[in-house]
Amino acid sequence: MNILELDRASKAYDGHIAVDEVSLAIGEGAIFGLLGPNGAGKTTAIRMMVGIIAPDRGAVRLFGEPFARRHLRAVGYIPEERGLYRKVRLDEHLRYLARLNGLARRDADEAALRWCGRLELDEWFRRPVEELSKGMQQKAQFIAAVMHRPRLLILDEPFSGLDPLNASVLIDVLAELRRDGATILLSTHRMDQVERLCDSICLIDRGRAVLAGGLREIRARFSENWVALGFDGEANFLADGALVADCVRRDGHLEVRLRPGTDPQDLLKRAMASGRVTRFEAIEPSLEEIFIASVGGAGDGG
């Protein structure tokens, strides 16, 4: 079952099309990356998923059913902007949100205490939220989203304000939650985290989905047949235009682009026949390179 689906969802404000017929589907237990440059429409799409705004056209489905507010009991949401009652104690803030999400008071207290211990906020449990650092506030926001054991987590820039150590802790927690059966949608600009965590992605640009699918499949689609070759010997085979389209010398190795349709194994055989091969691996483009190639130079504004 798909836990979350957008079916040609569209939203416009005063003539400006924020989201234009975006479709995506997230399977149960998956970690899904929602990517896009600033102003692409990610936040609008996310707001439609959690019912903050309604699509003008298209549909949102949660847990296999048309969107209904009762489904949100099983959803945990972190918006992009950090949203906390600053003058209130951390425990009171967490308890309040947990109770709004359906937990009984005792369960809310127990969950808040447990999670604060897990994310090293126990010393700040009874302190006003405004006394917490940015990173701590982000962790508090995360706790507020997961306390009620949601089946679906929608996280908009969850690593914002976190140092590498805390970001790593959060990644471990996300992996744990996934093992426990949660489905996660992650909207972030941190490509390294998407590569580390996500099974599939959707790239939105100017309100439209320009790229969607499994991460591996997308990488393969963009790979362009580059191979890193470490070689000692005569490299005459590299002049074979039927095999090699391009060759770039790098520090200690060569990067060879094969002709479309050619098998990398042919290059390996030719290299081994001509000398000693010290390195041979397919080069896949990074997600950042794929992102830039897909959205071009219009990454800011729009």
Place this chain on the structure above:
Amino acid sequence: MAAESLRATGLILWREYVQRARSLSFILSTLITPIFFIVITIIPPLLATPNLIERRHLTIACADPALAGELRAQLEGKGGVGHYLVTIDPVTTAGEKARLEARARAGLIDGVIWIDDAAIRTGRVDFISRGAAEFFERDYLQSAIGWAVTRARLARRGLENDEINRALAPVDLDTIALGAPAPGRVESSSGYIVGIAVVFMLEITLLSYGLMVMRSVLDDKASRVMEVLLCAATPRQLMAGKILGIGALAVTQLAIWAAMGAAILAPAAWLTHSSLHAMMPADGLNAASVGLYCAFFILGFLLYGAVYAAVGAAFNSVDEAQQWNFLITLPLVLSGVFVFYLADHPGSRLAETLSMIPPFTPTVMSMRVAAGGASGWQEGLGVAILALSVFAMVAFSSRVYRVGILMYGKKPALSEILRWLRYS
């Protein structure tokens, strides 16, 4: 679903209520405001009372012993606890006047009231003192002297004491209201006073707590917590919980003030072998009237609360909301400005018209109820109009609230806010 909705609204209401009820500012304002009003009610009249601290020594120069005695009794008060210590000088010659002036100039006496035969005939009495008489003292002396001189004149015309007492007996004015609430005698003017008090109390409470709603919404917007809340509750639940929570706070404060008032009056009632009910003004504070005041307060707060919630949601700061705040408060402010006219003319065309205009209804209709100027059907109509306007305003405000709470950036124009009504 309805139970879930009520639960969410209840949680929000409770949070809004508790957070403010336990704040130092609420506790202080609840305790200090009644003390402040008691002080400003009691202190000015006390200060206006002549010779509050020490009694002044006056000499009454008057050849008429009865007149002098009557005036002395007025000035020294019952049991000699009045504001003056008085001596009587029966000699009213020019030389005696000069001697008394010298004593006053020397500070041996504080003043001389010179009443010779000419003064009794013409009504022109001299009060001689070292400095000019204080404003309230002049008024006080004039009243006492006028009373004594009038009695003396009647005595000189041959009236006996009994006849003089009968002639000068005070008059009780009974007013008979033919219209509302029922034809009958209105025994006192307490309804006038109660009406003014109710109007000012409503004005202050609706203004201060309405502004509290607006500031609370602005604070939530500034803290960016709205988006998180909207995943757990609907905009309507958030708005309703906030308005009802702050409204409950207002009711709590009013109830505490009423209890403080009863606590102050109860010992006095016990001491005078009376009851609290007997000590209250007769008009304007019966069960039906109080019930209507409560209804107008609740409906009025819901109306203004909804408006203030929408204004708070539409803008990003108190400064931006200021111009709208002026327009919202205008009906309440005007109610206060015209309160004395309305109290005097509760059945006038102006009062009737204003009491049926929803922003004015809570205050003006309450005044008309207290002053006995509204009929039963007018009271019912006022409640109905206000209830319908609350319903309409909540519907309008909730649409503005729903969109506005997520809008940040430049201050929206009215046309943009009206467009929000079409957003889903």
